C-alpha cells in the first residue's frame with residue numbers, strides 16, 4: 001500500500017504537486033493519469049525518495065522509503081528505462097541491483113527470462129532499442145519480487161506483443177494481491193488494464209475512483225442512429241424534442257433518449273434504420289472531458305472546425321447544452337465542454353521547460369545495501385500467507 005497525505009512539491013514558482021492525498025491499494029491495478037506536466041512523474045519520484053516533498057508525506061506500507069531495508073524487495077519501479085549504465089550488459093546491470101539488495105543471483109536469469117531478454121543478456125544495454133530498454137527496466141522492478149510495483153509509462157516503445165504481455169503481467173501481479181501503480185497516456189491500454197484510477201491535473205487530485213465510475217461520471221451516453229431517411233428522422237427527432245449531432249460519418253448522435261424510444265419514434269414516422277446503437281464513452285473521452293481545463297500544453301492541428309457536417313446547428317432545435325457548430329470532435333463525441341479549438345492529444349513534442357526526468361538513475365537503495373542476503377522473497381511469501 002502507498003499512502004500520500006498532502007504531498008506537495010514546488011519548483012520555484014511552479015507548484016508541480018499540490019496537496020495530493022490518496023491511497024494506492026493492493027490487489028488491483030491503479031492507473032495514474034494526467035495531462036502532460038500534471039505532476040505524475042514528480043509524484044512517483046517522491047514516492048521513491050528521489051525528490052523531497054515541499055510538504056506532506058508519502059509512506060510505503062507505513063514506512064518512509066528510506067526506512068525500508070532492501071527497498072527492491074518492497075517496491076520495484078520503472079521510472080526511466082534509459083537511466084542505466086549503458087556500458088553494462090543487461091545481466092550485469094541486474095546483477096549489480098541484486099547484489100546491492102540481498103537478492104540471489106539466480107533471480108537475475110529468472111527475470112530476464114520473464115521479460116524475454118535472455119538471448120541478449122550479455123549485450124550492452126546502450127545498444128538496446130526503446131522497447132528492450134523498457135523490458136530491462138521492468139526486469140529490474142520485478143527483481144526483488146516486491147509486493148508493490150510502480151511503472152511510469154511502461155508500454156512506451158513496446159511492440160504489440162510486449163503491450164499484451166505487460167498488460168497481463170500487471171493484472172497477474174495485482175491478482176496475486178500486490179499493489180500495482182501505473183501511469184500511462186495510452187487510454188485504450190489503461191481501460192483494459194486498470195481497475196481503479198487516480199487522475200491529477202496541474203498537480204491537484206481530480207478523481208480517485210473505479211474505472212467504471214470514472215467513465216460514468218465524466219461522460220455522456222447517447223444513441224447512434226444511421227438512416228437513409230435522414231430528413232424524415234431529423235423531423236421526427238425535432239417533433240419529439242430530441243437533440244442530435246451529426247457525426248463525421250453522417251450518423252446522428254441523439255442525447256436524452258434510449259434506443260427503444262428512438263426505435264419506436266422511427267417506426268411511428270416510418271423511417272428505415274440502418275443502425276441504432278447505444279454508445280458508452282471511452283476512457284479517453286471521459287479523461288479529456290474531466291481534464292479539458294487542466295491541459296497546459298496544447299498542440300494545434302490546423303484551422304478550427306471539425307467535420308463539415310457539424311457546421312450547422314444541431315438538429316432538433318437549440319436545446320440547452322447542444323454542441324455548438326464546429327465542436328464535434330473527431331470521433332464524434334460532441335461533448336459540450338469540449339467546445340474549444342481542436343487539440344491533438346497528447347500534444348506532440350516536449351512541453352516547454354521539459355518534464356524534468358533527468359537524473360532518475362534508478363531507485364535509491366539499489367546500491368549500497370549489501371549484507372542483506374537471505375530470506376529473499378520470504379517477507380512477501382509470509383504476507384501472502386498471512
Ligand SMILES: Nc1ncnc2c1ncn2[C@@H]1O[C@H](COP(=O)(O)OP(=O)(O)OP(=O)(O)O)[C@@H](O)[C@H]1O
Nearest residue numbers: 011016035036037038039040041042353354355356
Ligand atoms: N526538476 C524540475 N525542476 C523544475 N521543474 C520541474 C522539475 N521536474 C518537473 N518539473 C515541472 O513540474 C511539472 C510536473 O512535471 P512532471 O514531469 O511531474 O509531469 P508529468 O505529469 O509526469 O508529465 P508527462 O506526462 O509529460 O510526463 C511540470 O511543469 C514540469 O516542468
